[in-house]
Amino acid sequence: MKSAHTQRWLALTAIASTFTVAATAAQATGYPDQPITLVVPYSAGGGADNAARIIAEGMGAVSGQSIVIENKGGASGSIGASYVARAKPDGYTVLYDSSAFTINPGLRKLPYDAKKDFIPVSQAVSVPNILVAAEKSSFNNLSDFIAAAKAKPGHYTYASYGPGSLAQMAAELLKKDTGIDAVHIPYKGGAPAIVDVMGGQVDVYFANAASSLNYVTSGKLKALAVSSDKRMPELPNVATVAESDPSLKDFNVYEWNGFFLPAGTAPDVVAKLQDLVQKALARPETRDKLAKLGLTPVGSNAEEFARFIDTEQARWAEVIKANNITVN
Template identity: 70%
Template sequence: MSMKTHSLAAIAAACAIIAAPAQAADYPNQAITLVVPFSAGGGADNAARILAQGMEAVSGQPVVVENKAGANGSIGAGYVARAKPDGYTVLYDASSFALNPVLRKLPYDPAKDFIPVSQAVVVPNILVVAPESPFQTLGDLIQAAKEKPGEYTYASYGPGSLAQMAAELLKKDAGIEMVHVPYKGGAPAMVDVMAGHVGSYFANAASSLNYVSNGRLRALAVTSEKRMPELPDVPTVAESGIEGFSVYEWNGLFVPGGTPAEVIQKLHGIIEETLARPDVIEKLKGLGLTPVGSNPSEFGQFLKDEEGRWKEVVQANNITLD
């Protein structure tokens, strides 16, 4: 290699070192893309769009929501894992992020290829049926399933999703058998439940609360430890006879591994300020969502705890993907 080539390489390396802090210093100076690895109209998508509006107001930059659904969120996650680590491509994932590693082989390493930025929201699920369903309570559904094992169906937004896991826990704890009908997203699952094509569904409250309120779905129970303020007349699963049953979905934001710490800090600040905005809080609570806004360290520990919890459940219940 010539002296000139060495000099050019040294200059390029020095420029790269100088450019990185400069790019971090003025972050964000262009549009941010929130990649939602689920279909439009589902719970994570609805929440992401509320957050995106608030982030635009806080950051002064456009925040675009892009849906890349499939494989219980792993397709969209894989896309973000390969993205440039500059803070402009952000994964807005859900509970599936902690479920996927214990259920399937992934084309990425969640621990190495992502950096957790913040848990955004937490939300219970609502066990819903069609308005014409013969079941008025969870007890009705359990009794019918005991009398006719394997005859009744439940939907999920994909194999290995929290909707499936919640139903599998119910099956175990109630001693019943039901058939899993997976969909490619929460929206199509909900449509078929409304139409009576599938019997029940542990729907994310963010995507189903409005349908329950307007009578297009009937709520049998909620998975939270206490009743939802938005549905004060709907009992919890625990109140309905399944003691200790508690399942929550969550959403959080991640950036690709290698993203500069200063960018992560600034992005977290934007998210934290967004989740404190009264207009954002009101919209999120209207969907049954509780804002969180944890810091990267807290969110990282939460993820470890979640993965450990679901690993135990999968092993104890011998849960396999369809």
């Protein structure tokens, strides 16, 4: 038989537990009840930053809270990612990263563990790449380039907007799957890469469609192939990479951006941020603005995004190992 003291203690414990559960539920129900800091680990004015600001505007309209963009560029996004990994896991410091998130672990010694220190929340947008060449190039399609590269190993060049970028990885995947050899010419950004490809100083470049489509449609660049699984509606006569060669049947590469939270964030907060992102991306105003940048809204759920991240990280780790890719 329990003593009166024990019974009193149990009653008080039950009351305290009830208040704790109620307080937790109230906190989750009210999220977000203060401004959210959205960390973009790249410079202001770039592709990820521009998309983040459009989506943040939509998130603010949906939630009634301010979404504050904080740019923390450097080291291919790893400086900003490291900052978020160390942040309080309360849902108010969020990472908005890109394809580099899944490439960096295979290339760099990072101050965080990409798998253990983050919770993927939602893929925000995606955009295919266009393999482009100079308008006067002798290549008219990807098959032409592959044949030439096989005939002269190490003779032809490909551009990227930096070591470890998706533009480099797409070309390296092409090399791995076809056995060709081409020389990497990295640039400090996509703009100078496009200029040199147009001028014929570099042979080809897997350019982000958002930045290169206008050059293709205006005739300043020639599209050899698109990296998506289906042809782009804007370029119906340009084959996909997978259509161009039997060895490339599984080639399917997109640049993307997405939302991450620090590990340890409560599941209900993750769910509420996911819902907020999805509602923002469903707004016609948000979709229209993203479309003008050539971006396709995605708005996946946390489980879908986590599977996508695992698949991408494994794929790029395999390419990096197979091609012995290193960065300084």
